Amino acid sequence: MKESTPEIHKKEAKKSFSFALITISTSRYEKYGNPSLPEEAEDLSGKAMKDLLEAACHKVSFYRLVSDEKTSITDAVFAALDSSTDIVITSGGTGLAPKDLTIESITPIFEKEIPGFGELFRYKSLEDIGTSVILTRAVAGVIKGKAVFCLPGSPNAVKLALSEIIIPEAGHIVRHVKE
Template sequence: MKESTPEIHKKEAKKFFSFALITISTSRYEKYGNPASPEDADDISGKNMKDLLEAAGHKISFYRLVSDEKTSITDAVFAALDSPADIIITSGGTGLAPKDITIESVTPLFEKEISGFGELFRYKSIEDIGTSVILTRAVAGVIKGKAVFCLPGSPNAVKLAISEIIIPEAGHIVRHVRE
């Protein structure tokens, strides 16, 4: 049987990447300031991201904890774009509360949106959270040749997105954004 184009692209793509992780949480930021790692901030979702990615052979080259403020979020994204990271993942601030402004802060920076990510994430989340899935605004896009994923702050959401979508597609995505 002939391989599909996505299968060929995945085989030809680099296998391991460097990631930038940004946790968006005003309460954690006020309590911990600028920690060097998720462990230093009692950041469960950040630690889950780090552990899942490292277990798959990837490297964490950047970590930042910021408050739910537009300039803090965009400054962290720009710093991550200037880092050696191939892929940037944010966690938190994607809900419907007035303070949840990650999407409003990051999506205007997108040169292209990866629409299928949010669609697939919500589809896969239905099994865990049912119709509450409509409350998630998880998105992904491309900024300056790097994929940027904006995830909810829930540890389960982080695990699902990283294990079932981001890690399996990382090589394929990076290959295309760098073409």
């Protein structure tokens, strides 16, 4: 049986990547400041992402906890982009509350959007959370030749996004954004 183009691309892609994780939470930031690991801030979503990535033989080379403020968010994203990471993932601040500013902070700096990510994430979330899936504004895009994913802050949401979308497609995504 002949392999399809996506399978060929995945097979040819690098297998291990470096990730930057940014957790966006004003209350957690006010309580813990600038921890170097998610465990130091009781960051369950950050820890879940770190554990999933490391279990898949990827490296977490950057971690930052920031408040829900546009400048803090964009500064952290640019710091991550300037580090030796392949993919940046944010968690938190994607909802509809007035303090949720992740999407307003990051989407204006996207050079390209990856609309299929948000669509697929919401589709896969439907079984778990039902029609309240309409409340998430999870998105992805490309900035400075690196993929940036903006995820909700719940541990279940980050586990779903990483295990079912981001980790399986990491090589394919990185290969395309760097071409």
